[in-house]
Amino acid sequence: MTTFTDHTLTEIRRDLHRHPEEGWKEFRTTALVAEELDERGFELWLGAEAVNVEERLGVPSDDEIAAARERARREGAPEEYLDWMGDVTGLVAKKRYGDGPTVGVRVDVDALARPEASDDDHRPAREGFASTHPSEMHACGHDGHTAIGIGVARAFDEEGFDGTLKLFFQPAEEGGRGGKPMSETEHLDDVDALVALHLGLGEETGTVVGGYDRPLSNAKVDVTFEGEPAHAGGAPNEGRNALQALGTALQNLYAIPRHSEGKTRINVGQVHADNAQNVICEEARMRVEVRGEDADLNDYMMDRAERVVESAAEMHDVGYETSLYGMTTTFENDESVVQTVMRAAETVDGVDHVCGRSPFGGSEDASFLVRRVQENGGVASYVGIGASNPAGHHTAYFDIDEDALDIGVGVVTETVRRLAAGT
Amino acid sequence: MTTFTDHTLTEIRRDLHRHPEEGWKEFRTTALVAEELDERGFELWLGAEAVNVEERLGVPSDDEIAAARERARREGAPEEYLDWMGDVTGLVAKKRYGDGPTVGVRVDVDALARPEASDDDHRPAREGFASTHPSEMHACGHDGHTAIGIGVARAFDEEGFDGTLKLFFQPAEEGGRGGKPMSETEHLDDVDALVALHLGLGEETGTVVGGYDRPLSNAKVDVTFEGEPAHAGGAPNEGRNALQALGTALQNLYAIPRHSEGKTRINVGQVHADNAQNVICEEARMRVEVRGEDADLNDYMMDRAERVVESAAEMHDVGYETSLYGMTTTFENDESVVQTVMRAAETVDGVDHVCGRSPFGGSEDASFLVRRVQENGGVASYVGIGASNPAGHHTAYFDIDEDALDIGVGVVTETVRRLAAGT
């Protein structure tokens, strides 16, 4: 497929599923979406126009980005929009239908860095739309989110509504890398109400959750310890051992004291040191994630973690660098929007169960967009669209029930209409 | 170059330098050497005939070996010998010139896994024979060792000597992976005297060391900790954290007590854990190296290291596996061979300084071949051929003075002749 027009949302979702693109590599996805919205008369902002380039987090190397862009071209991304984007993904689109308020809809478009199951137990494999990219997979439903975003744009074609629609196709949600840079633009300043959404999350098709509240704040930090090599047999005392620093940090990060005021978490993910076994380690890297039940608790963990890393480096006389890989914050939905979503959902075909607010156990960088809108005096909610899944999010057998796509479009469309109308 | 015949040793050395092959991947090198020796009338044993396949250490994956073999084919390795080798490198060659004793010569042929300098300060780059393989480099002189091995074979063509020559082109010396499997064959059982050699080692061209003694015993072990993943935010208590086990092991490995009876060493080289930052780590790997001034001290370190690893796994309720990656032992040269080498060296053009025995600070898996010969009642020495180097062994700017090649051939040839003659 090299253009979305004339294709159904299910076809589009399956095409995206076959061509998953990790964060900051969503060139094909973004270009095809841009093409369709351009045809439908939306005003577009692409790439560096859509996100604050300086604020991007966890950006891949130039080589990786160039390769992803080249792959997108090979796989049919329209040249015009690739050129427009340059090296940066991200899309904001706006269309005025009437004089009423501006309502924003945010969907995330990136895939995960993990292989997909390829056996016949897995419907995408059985039916021929499993990922064709070896280590990327839409295992969190963002292919469906993107399709719903297009569905919402299409839905107002005929009837419109009394207001302006603003669509945010956010890159790099996984790892919390794209929300912050998209929020630090002026695109949200005229948004009166914002709806973000997620498919699945443990709810069956037909269920709608008016608003997921209070995601955990988190921060992901890449740490590199930089020592001095030396021959481990001949002159161990002459080295400055980056790996001993990392080992000391590891032990002490997990031992950061529990906090009396709420949940805190810490974890170390990737760890790498590539040096030969007979060389005192010159460079060792790790990726750390902290969380807190609120921003203060997250800061507590972050401060303690930084202290541990700094002192571990000092202890072994090595240097270190940290860079923020990703970040999310927390928020509370506006009750008025939650109520609007619930009323809207009641009217949508296929919806059989409507819930109110629910705490969100995980983290989400839509949080930055929600807060930006709220800080400007707007209102927002992060809506759940039930979608039956055969296997858990982020696993190799994840899939979504495609019936949820139309439900998603219906709930969002009707919510937008009511938010604009104030009903 | 797709055949060595008619090329000088310097040309051969430069060809090998351009096509370095890591341990167990020396298909092109071995095939070209085999071709030349075959033409010269040597009896050949190749691949699984030359090494004990079961005893190989640190063997790359099947895919890596297949790729290396395919590359060798592309780069001109003669098909006949590639077929003969199958998936295993290694070559033993034998030729009878007279009734006297059998004298063995052992050279190692593998390259290191590291990139080579590509700027004009580096002669191989300046003169166009730097490595064409991105992450492999002859940074320890084994290209020169291989050329000397061929030179020795050529040297007896006209005059011969009163005995049998047996050449051992050993794979995978780096990491101590090929010496043990080559020693555990019957090829050394009829060897009355063995000469192994190394270029450089801090000595200038023109210097010859009669025998390097007592290399450190060492052992390299790959450790994999196998835990159970869990969401680091949602259910940290449900995971079994392979990375915490690794961190605990790291800290305690370096803290193994010093030994009153001599030098011991420990180092951790590669460390890898690839899991996502929000997942309790499922698998973490590290490569550990221990050394001891003698085999008992090496065993002491090995036993303690195993205890640390086992207990660290137990502490965090994770499984673990260890596999031996490489191994060396120690030896003393036979004084009679050292004396023969010294007398021989005095007669060779270009030699201006002859030393006796010297302690060997590093480790060498020629040790296994030397001990096998000695256990069978034979004699041996590990000889140093000085070769001026612009930069240290194993570094990106390493190179050897090619004048040392003829000196090496001269010293070894004359030593072989004298060992056979008993003079």
Add this chain to the structure above:
Amino acid sequence: MTTFTDHTLTEIRRDLHRHPEEGWKEFRTTALVAEELDERGFELWLGAEAVNVEERLGVPSDDEIAAARERARREGAPEEYLDWMGDVTGLVAKKRYGDGPTVGVRVDVDALARPEASDDDHRPAREGFASTHPSEMHACGHDGHTAIGIGVARAFDEEGFDGTLKLFFQPAEEGGRGGKPMSETEHLDDVDALVALHLGLGEETGTVVGGYDRPLSNAKVDVTFEGEPAHAGGAPNEGRNALQALGTALQNLYAIPRHSEGKTRINVGQVHADNAQNVICEEARMRVEVRGEDADLNDYMMDRAERVVESAAEMHDVGYETSLYGMTTTFENDESVVQTVMRAAETVDGVDHVCGRSPFGGSEDASFLVRRVQENGGVASYVGIGASNPAGHHTAYFDIDEDALDIGVGVVTETVRRLAAGT
């Protein structure tokens, strides 16, 4: 004072405050209480008759107990009851007033191991009733609890009530050492309703809390690592280092993963290793405390802590022993008793504020007595008697407003009466 009879509760409390006795050393306190209750016609069980000797936790050494007993004798404890007790403290007393139910009242009698402030800012010092025992102090109000226990016994002298009164003077509450052994006797089997009480806890005089709920479960464990000494200079490898084991355990205990289902805590208190600095450490001891929001979470921490300790010992090839120093569990009060307490409190002079249930942040080994009664089909509550304090519990300037003593007696007496009457 060498007898309580004819003294007011305030006088008794002050006498006890001057003669504080740590857990399992309350010989004087217990003997004097026993004497008074004996005179009032109670049936008595003392020492090994009152607690399950085998189940005692955190028992001091024989020498320490003998010294405490001797001190009690010197300070006027009546011989008869000292003899009766033998080496074990603890007292259960019973008196039948009528045919109705048996109601139990539990007070704890031990002091803390800490010095008391001696300056004039501290009323007990100013008024001459500060501790005369250098490192013991009633800094948690148990002197008042004991006095209230006597007050309750006295209160029924004239009018009685329609039932049986059973008084539990529990030793060694601090550290959670005496509750369990007192609960593992048959004394609680005939108790239909149990009231335990605590003074202070942040509430002012005049406030009564109907029931403190859900104290944290905890466990305190003493760990001894037993290694093998060796000269640290001459033969470090021959030692087995108990201190390295302790260090490894320390680091990993604090790193036990947080639990998704609720609060957990861990702390290491006392740590001791007495060996000379030039000897590899032979013995190292520590005291560990774990807590959990419920018994399962406490067990989770305990299991993990044991695994850490065992593996740390194994890692350094040392032995270890653990012994339970103290333990508490959790419980929920019976709503019927809470209501009764509240109704009773409304009738008592000096009470101006009556609350219902409140969560209990700390730990309490009355929990074992409460659960035993509940398991037998009885009911119970742990009641708070407000008592203004100039300084926090367990600190050097702690004191209680003695007006709370009569309030305590009033509330308990009236509660007992109503529980027996079922009103």
Add this chain to the structure above:
Amino acid sequence: MTTFTDHTLTEIRRDLHRHPEEGWKEFRTTALVAEELDERGFELWLGAEAVNVEERLGVPSDDEIAAARERARREGAPEEYLDWMGDVTGLVAKKRYGDGPTVGVRVDVDALARPEASDDDHRPAREGFASTHPSEMHACGHDGHTAIGIGVARAFDEEGFDGTLKLFFQPAEEGGRGGKPMSETEHLDDVDALVALHLGLGEETGTVVGGYDRPLSNAKVDVTFEGEPAHAGGAPNEGRNALQALGTALQNLYAIPRHSEGKTRINVGQVHADNAQNVICEEARMRVEVRGEDADLNDYMMDRAERVVESAAEMHDVGYETSLYGMTTTFENDESVVQTVMRAAETVDGVDHVCGRSPFGGSEDASFLVRRVQENGGVASYVGIGASNPAGHHTAYFDIDEDALDIGVGVVTETVRRLAAGT
């Protein structure tokens, strides 16, 4: 015994053995020695006249010193010399016999902090001269050294020699606490030759070692981590945990890299934290010892250890203090003195085996006195006087063969005579 005069060296040694005094507590020992030397006409310097008070290391508390002084008085130490000493032990004594050179003799007088065996397998117990001080014992032969010092003073009474004798009765050798402050006075500036000595050290009675060379340099440091307490259950995040800092330091101290240039050692001895188990640790102490084959290697260990301690404190946001507890350095004997000792020994009754120089495995703070003399252009040797021992130095069953006392006096006297005479 309350005066040494008229007693034999064996009687004196046994009296000292019954009254052992730890470092900086040697009041009785020093006073009795002073009395005898005073009677024999020596000029005396006592206490603060004999050692540099500011440079004392590992000094006990004022209370401990006062108690030791009081005990000495009780046990018969002559008042006059107790008064003279004040609170400081140490004695230098000088007597001029002729015009020749000044020869110094250094003996150490302190006992160890350890209990002595009390059963009949132990001769001192069997024969009634075991220690009467519960936790002090002469388990390193310094009682014999002191007796030999007196014997040397007596030996010159009749014949004298052509020079000046200077006797150094050094306190606090154990732990390396007294050598440095005694060396930092002017008493050594006029010493032309110095003899120090040790009994036993694995040699049988009758053997003499001309000079023990190159003791290990060492340093002992007391570290105190100072945190902030908090309730471990209620507010773990509010504490600053001194014990976590200590745990991190412990793990990393033992992991200081081995040094390529020689032996290094590290050990942690005493560790103490006294806080309650439910309080985040406020203060934790440890005593660390480092050693190196020479002063540079000792410095390497010391620098690394300080870095570890500082960073561990920083990591856990706690303060720390370090204080030097003891210190030794290294030296080489002067060959001329070694030769003189050997020649002298040949002439002494009971000597049957004379050795030259021998490396000294342990540490000795005579090193500071030796170096001071050598820096001033003098010569010195540290002499071994064989003395059969039933059990190892520093153990409960240590004893010395008293026949070695006269041998010691003989060897030293004859050496002094020859050093003065230059023969």
